[in-house]
Amino acid sequence: MPASVPVPVLTARGLSAGYGEGGPAVRDLDLDLCPGEIVTLLGPNGAGKTTTLLALSGALRPRTGVVRWAGRVTTAPLHQRARAGLALVPEDRSVIMELTVRENLRLGAADTDLALETFPELAGHLDRRAGLLSGGQQQMVALARALARRPAALLADELSLGLAPRIAERLLGVVRAAADGGLAVLLVEQHVRSALAVADRVIVLRHGQVAWSGPAEQARADPDVLVGAYLPLA
Numbered sequence: 093m094p095a096s097v098p099v100p101v102l103t104a105r106g107l108s109a110g111y112g113e114g115g116p117a118v119r120d121l122d123l124d125l126c127p128g129e130i131v132t133l134l135g136p137n138g139a140g141k142t143t144t145l146l147a148l149s150g151a152l153r154p155r156t157g158v159v160r161w162a163g164r165v166t167t168a169p170l171h172q173r174a175r176a177g178l179a180l181v182p183e184d185r186s187v188i189m190e191l192t193v194r195e196n197l198r199l200g201a202a203d204t205d206l207a208l209e210t211f212p213e214l215a216g217h218l219d220r221r222a223g224l225l226s227g228g229q230q231q232m233v234a235l236a237r238a239l240a241r242r243p244a245a246l247l248a249d250e251l252s253l254g255l256a257p258r259i260a261e262r263l264l265g266v267v268r269a270a271a272d273g274g275l276a277v278l279l280v281e282q283h284v285r286s287a288l289a290v291a292d293r294v295i296v297l298r299h300g301q302v303a304w305s306g307p308a309e310q311a312r313a314d315p316d317v318l319v320g321a322y323l324p325l326a
């Protein structure tokens with residue numbers, strides 16, 4: 093029997109996006125995100141990684157190009173895509189510090205039992221204000237809330253930013269397990285090594301364009317392919 097071809101849940105073709113009157117921060121990007129895989133988006137500061145996530149999620153309107161969700165062209169804003177199964181964990185985590193962990197989970201319409209199954213570490217903190225948690229625990233709340241809605245795709249920006257390596261590993265391990273269960277994941281990470289450890293494919297952006305893309309296995313075996321892509325233009 094022929095191997096079945098994976099059907100992407102999220103695709104972009106010729107995607108360009110930017111801010112105000114400025115030039116595009118991302119140009120002419122093609123991307124396919126399939127169930128069960130983690131694609132990591134790497135690149136130097138200002139390369140356009142966050143902009144890509146925002147444009148794919150509907151938080152930022154693309155200037156040109158087409159985004160498809162489950163095969164259909166979409167221009168829907170983020171809250172509609174969220175209802176359709178897209179989860180975005182933005183760089184600021186969007187945890188509401190004045191609310192308790194339980195309230196934060198409820199606000200995201202997350203299944204609290206499933207959130208605690210994902211992060212049992214949070215069980216003793218359900219009635220604490222999120223502002224009193226450590227950065228790692230806050231990020232667990234953000235990720236638990238996103239995953240406990242059983243999304244089809246997760247777009248996560250710098251999950252491990254500012255966290256101890258052990259906590260970063262824990263979070264990325266949970267993301268890997270969710271992908272193994274069928275979730276499609278696009279991960280922006282500044283810790284290249286941690287990202288490569290869990291990713292299936294890599295896209296390196298530089299100056300808003302794809303500088304290199306390929307299997308994570310290739311980048312793990314020969315990190316020089318990434319070094320080349322990070323180097324400034326001659």
Ligand SMILES: Nc1ncnc2c1ncn2[C@@H]1O[C@H](COP(=O)(O)OP(=O)(O)OP(=O)(O)O)[C@@H](O)[C@H]1O
Nearest residue numbers: 111112114117135136137138139140141142143144
């Ligand atoms: N709200 C904004 N208004 C104007 N320009 C912006 C805005 N956000 C980002 N930019 C610009 O768009 C470009 C791409 O930024 P973006 O945040 O997408 O890059 P990044 O790869 O995520 O960088 P970092 O790793 O530093 O977060 C940069 O030149 C940045 O200065």
